[in-house]
Amino acid sequence: xxxxxxxxxxxxxxxxxxxxxxxxxxxxxxxxxxxxxxxxxxxxxxxxxxxxxxxxxxxxxxxxxxxxxxxxxxxxxxxxxxxxxxxxxxxxxxxxxxxxxxxxxxxxxxxxxxxxxx
Amino acid sequence: xxxxxxxxxxxxxxxxxxxxxxxxxxxxxxxxxxxxxxxxxxxxxxxxxxxxxxxxxxxxxxxxxxxxxxxxxxxxxxxxxxxxxxxxxxxxxxxxxxxxxxxxxxxxxxxxxxxxx
Numbered sequence: 001x002x003x004x005x006x007x008x009x010x011x012x013x014x015x016x017x018x019x020x021x022x023x024x025x026x027x028x029x030x031x032x033x034x035x036x037x038x039x040x041x042x043x044x045x046x047x048x049x050x051x052x053x054x055x056x057x058x059x060x061x062x063x064x065x066x067x068x069x070x071x072x073x074x075x076x077x078x079x080x081x082x083x084x085x086x087x088x089x090x091x092x093x094x095x096x097x098x099x100x101x102x103x104x105x106x107x108x109x110x111x112x113x114x115x116x117x118x
Numbered sequence: 119x120x121x122x123x124x125x126x127x128x129x130x131x132x133x134x135x136x137x138x139x140x141x142x143x144x145x146x147x148x149x150x151x152x153x154x155x156x157x158x159x160x161x162x163x164x165x166x167x168x169x170x171x172x173x174x175x176x177x178x179x180x181x182x183x184x185x186x187x188x189x190x191x192x193x194x195x196x197x198x199x200x201x202x203x204x205x206x207x208x209x210x211x212x213x214x215x216x217x218x219x220x221x222x223x224x225x226x227x228x229x230x231x232x233x234x235x
Contacts, residue, residue, distance in 0.1 A: 004160075035223065045208060045226035091160060105151075105176060106210075106224055108160040 003027065004092055006109035013082045014117055020067070021077040021112045023092030032096045034075040035106065036066065039089040048090075051075055082116045089113050120145045124209050124227035131199055132235050139194045139230050141209030149212045150192040151176070151224070152184065154205040161208065167192055199234040206231050 005024045013019035025034065036048040051059045051066045059066040067076040079086055092109045122143045131137055143150065151166040153176075163176030167186040181203055183195040192211075196203060209227040 033222075037226075043206065043229045043231075045210075045229075047223050047225070050223060093161075105163050105166065106161075108153075108162075110158055110160040 002109075003096075003107045004094055004109035006092055006112050008112045009110075010113045010115070012115050012117055013079075015084060016081055018078060018080045019082055019114065021079070021090050021092075021114065023075045023077065023109060025073050025075060025092075025094050027073075027094065027096050029096045032094055034066070034068070035093045035095070036064070036075075036077045037091045037093065038086075039091065039111070041088070045091075049077065079114075084116050084118075087114060087116045120225070122209055122211055122225055122227035124207075124230045126230060127228060128231050130233045130235065133200055134198050137196050137199060137232075139196075139207055139209075139232070141192045141194065141227060142190050143192075143209075143211040143225070144190065145211065145213070145225070146189065147211035147213050147225075148189070149214060150186065151210050152182070152192070152194050153208045153210065154178065155208065155229075156205050164194070164207075196232075199232075201234050204232060204234050 003026050032053045034051045038046045038048050049059050049061045049064045049066050051068045058068050063080045065078045089111045091111045093106045095106050125140045148169045152164040153161040155161045162178050164182050165176055165184040167173045170189050173184050173186055186192050207230045210224040212222050212224045214222050
């Protein structure tokens, strides 16, 4: 089974609108961390936001927030007030467990390409 | 500036010609890892290293070698490259291998685009 599923290969949003990028995950470990990365057309991977499985509140970083629904195993990224510079590929990723070996890997989804239009 | 540096950024080579992609970090990070990115597959881990002289296989290690002789360097070696190793490669590092603290985020290099003819 896929550990990280991003079901939206591509999305469009108008400038200044909010957009939600979906991410569901699969793990039986009670300790895990969820990450979102942005990859613009230049190719680099930019860290956006982190949510720990024990965090009581949803993470927020500026215009980015993470809608964390633990029971549903979803960790959707919400971008408010979209800007043209938000056009990029977005990856959801997970790190599982506290053990040094099981937590050694960041598992990525296949990504969602977001296009912001005027 | 704190960063992960990969070289070369772009490389076109031929089947069977050994090559090395270098990776260096200046943040005193313990953990380093290599990923490859292919369309529709996301990023997949090739090898990782918990610390100096400690390396282990990720999900797709076939055809690759690594070494970690110094804390800052983690080169990726393709002994006999084949066309199916044409990909975008990322080196990444974090302070510690594990821990759910948000500060233990993976920092990525800028990527190395490799084409094997």
